[in-house]
Amino acid sequence: MTGALAPSKPLTAVDRCDRCGAQAYVRAVLAGGNDLLFCAHHGRKFSGALRSTGADIHDETNRLIETPATAPNDER
Template sequence: MTGALAPTKPLTVADRCDRCGAQAYVRAVLVGGGDLLFCAHHGRKYTEALRANGADIQDETDRLNETPTAVVED
């Protein structure tokens, strides 16, 4: 994530990749307004070009390596 990115909501399971429909882990906030959402694969593919064109990138791909917390019910 770059320092210039305006505060945005974390991506959720409902956010889908604009290329393939998989769960989105990368948001590109475009200079002219609007944003694009990408899965980790498409995020890696397009991030450099988007940054070169001034987009701010919100990258949450580190969430793919998180271990889920077990929920214990009483």
């Protein structure tokens, strides 16, 4: 074992922000292995402080601006 963190699974619509309950787009993996989930807003708010404590931040907020590959015809 190298001590490196295993890649985490992508966040889904079921994953909720630990702060407000909105859909989570940011996962903070703490040094002890536990994780915290945050919406985009709370992820931005807390990621700096979490990084300074050694947390590994997985940010998927780029998914908020992606266009689905199967957009309805009236959205193309």
